[in-house]
Amino acid sequence: MPERPRVYRTDALILTRGPLGEADSVFTLFSPEVGKFDAVARGVRKAQSRLRGHLEALSCVHVQLATGRTFDVITQVAPIDPFRALRDDLEKGALAQYVAEVVVHATAERHPQPELYALAMLTLSALAAGAPSHVCRYFEVHLLTLSGYDFHLDSCALCAGRLPPEGSSVAPQSGGLTCEACRGRGGPSVGVSSRAIKALRFARAQPLPEFMALRMDADLASELEAVLRLMVRQVVDREIRSARFLEQLRHLGPAPVGRIDEAQAAAEAMEAAGAPPGVH
Amino acid sequence: MTAQSTPEPITRLIEAFNRLPGVGPKSAQRLAYHMLRVSSAEAEGLATAIINVKRRIRFCSVCLNITEHDPCGFCSDSRRDPAVLCVVEQALDILVVERTGAFRGRYHVMHGALNPIAGIGPDQLHLRELSRRVETGEVREVIMATNPNLEGEATAMYVHRLLAPMGVRVTRLARGLPSGADLEYTDDVTLARALEGRQELT
Ligand SMILES: [Zn+2]
Ligand SMILES: [Zn+2]
Numbered sequence: 307m308p309e310r311p312r313v314y315r316t317d318a319l320i321l322t323r324g325p326l327g328e329a330d331s332v333f334t335l336f337s338p339e340v341g342k343f344d345a346v347a348r349g350v351r352k353a354q355s356r357l358r359g360h361l362e363a364l365s366c367v368h369v370q371l372a373t374g375r376t377f378d379v380i381t382q383v384a385p386i387d388p389f390r391a392l393r394d395d396l397e398k399g400a401l402a403q404y405v406a407e408v409v410v411h412a413t414a415e416r417h418p419q420p421e422l423y424a425l426a427m428l429t430l431s432a433l434a435a436g437a438p439s440h441v442c443r444y445f446e447v448h449l450l451t452l453s454g455y456d457f458h459l460d461s462c463a464l465c466a467g468r469l470p471p472e473g474s475s476v477a478p479q480s481g482g483l484t485c486e487a488c489r490g491r492g493g494p495s496v497g498v499s500s501r502a503i504k505a506l507r508f509a510r511a512q513p514l515p516e517f518m519a520l521r522m523d524a525d526l527a528s529e530l531e532a533v534l535r536l537m538v539r540q541v542v543d544r545e546i547r548s549a550r551f552l553e554q555l556r557h558l559g560p561a562p563v564g565r566i567d568e569a570q571a572a573a574e575a576m577e578a579a580g581a582p583p584g585v586h
Numbered sequence: 587m588t589a590q591s592t593p594e595p596i597t598r599l600i601e602a603f604n605r606l607p608g609v610g611p612k613s614a615q616r617l618a619y620h621m622l623r624v625s626s627a628e629a630e631g632l633a634t635a636i637i638n639v640k641r642r643i644r645f646c647s648v649c650l651n652i653t654e655h656d657p658c659g660f661c662s663d664s665r666r667d668p669a670v671l672c673v674v675e676q677a678l679d680i681l682v683v684e685r686t687g688a689f690r691g692r693y694h695v696m697h698g699a700l701n702p703i704a705g706i707g708p709d710q711l712h713l714r715e716l717s718r719r720v721e722t723g724e725v726r727e728v729i730m731a732t733n734p735n736l737e738g739e740a741t742a743m744y745v746h747r748l749l750a751p752m753g754v755r756v757t758r759l760a761r762g763l764p765s766g767a768d769l770e771y772t773d774d775v776t777l778a779r780a781l782e783g784r785q786e787l788t
Binding site: 327 | 708735750
């Protein structure tokens with residue numbers, strides 16, 4: 307393996323952020339050239355840190371890193387797209403975190419996957435721009451392909467036979483849809499309607515804007531979500547934790563009108579006391 | 587030195603230190619060898635202090651602050667306004683708010699912030715206890731004093747959605763510039779927030 311350069315620069319999507327030591331943070335970055343990797347930012351949890359504002363989960367940045375023994379160290383950062391809208395809306399943020407978590411589990415350390423990077427950026431940009439939640443289905447369909455999973459949608463995954471016109475069943479372990487005769491032979495399976503199958507084919511064949519324009523009622527949306535959740539689970543071989551939060555959000559009432567008021571006086575008093583919140 | 591050549595009790599101490607937040611393998615080793623050098627009395631003092639914290643400190647049954655007596659000092663202080671709750675991520679944050687001397691209400695400690703990827707959802711944040719406090723009708727305003735990061739903001743929005751139907755006012759700290767910061771070194775997100783929350787000069 308060639309020696310890595312001491313200092314390098316790259317674009318990166320920040321997938322996760324976690325505390326490290328007194329005031330450092332460790333980030334999982336996803337870069338088109340490097341792939342997924344962890345890096346630290348020193349002192350970034352202090353209010354004075356110059357790196358602070360740009361280094362936040364779900365934002366896209368240009369970073370300069372110094373190669374370190376355990377972690378590479380972020381020395382400079384410039385914003386590319388902070389995806390602010392994902393931070394200001396609970397649902398959008400939760401969907402974006404779901405996407406980030408899937409990327410974390412679908413990628414290997416320092417293995418460049420520029421197409422998956424482009425797909426993740428496309429999805430987050432769409433979410434930030436107000437796309438409906440089924441943009442995540444488009445992400446999942448293409449993630450399967452980019453992960454080397456050949457999702458059989460046109461013929462039986464087991465016998466290559468014809469699929470019944472009125473709907474079929476999907477068996478994640480055997481590669482996709484199965485015919486009536488093969489049903490139950492390819493591991494656990496769930497039923498899938500013909501219109502859901504059409505939507506899956508459409509997502510795979512069409513660019514995102516066409517898929518976004520698809521009219522999707524609540525039944526179809528939740529059927530596609532359930533089917534693709536199974537498929538993604540098959541590929542990443544684990545439960546995606548953020549999916550549970552998405553369900554919990556659905557049980558919460560609708561967003562109240564207006565933003566949360568700011569407790570201005572309290573914040574000012576705290577800053578006057580030299581104790582901005584979040585410094586710990 | 588290899589693990590095999592280190593006596594087992596030392597290895598165990600190193601491992602215990604290594605599990606502490608912010609302590610890496612090197613520091614853990616340094617701390618363990620330091621403990622070898624200190625007097626027995628000092629070592630026992632440390633061990634007793636740790637055991638006492640575990641035995642005598644518990645969560646306040648009202649606000650989940652850490653306390654020796656239940657309910658805690660804030661919850662049992664009749665001079666503090668029970669109609670205003672300041673919701674914080676961790677018990678340590680109470681000290682930060684108290685240092686300002688500007689808050690005379692009571693607290694609620696969530697012991698975390700929403701972080702779905704890390705498996706921290708609403709059920710892990712003692713929000714049921716918060717809802718129950720608000721349901722009594724005694725609370726007029728809930729101030730979300732969460733960190734100005736993704737998790738903290740999401741938590742504030744979530745609690746807003748959770749409590750708004752109960753008719754309580756939910757507010758959050760204004761996102762100003764950190765005091766002492768140079769405009770030149772201020773990131774655009776912070777600056778944008780500061781602009782949004784701007785005030786008239788009087
Ligand atoms: Zn078949
Ligand atoms: Zn209490």
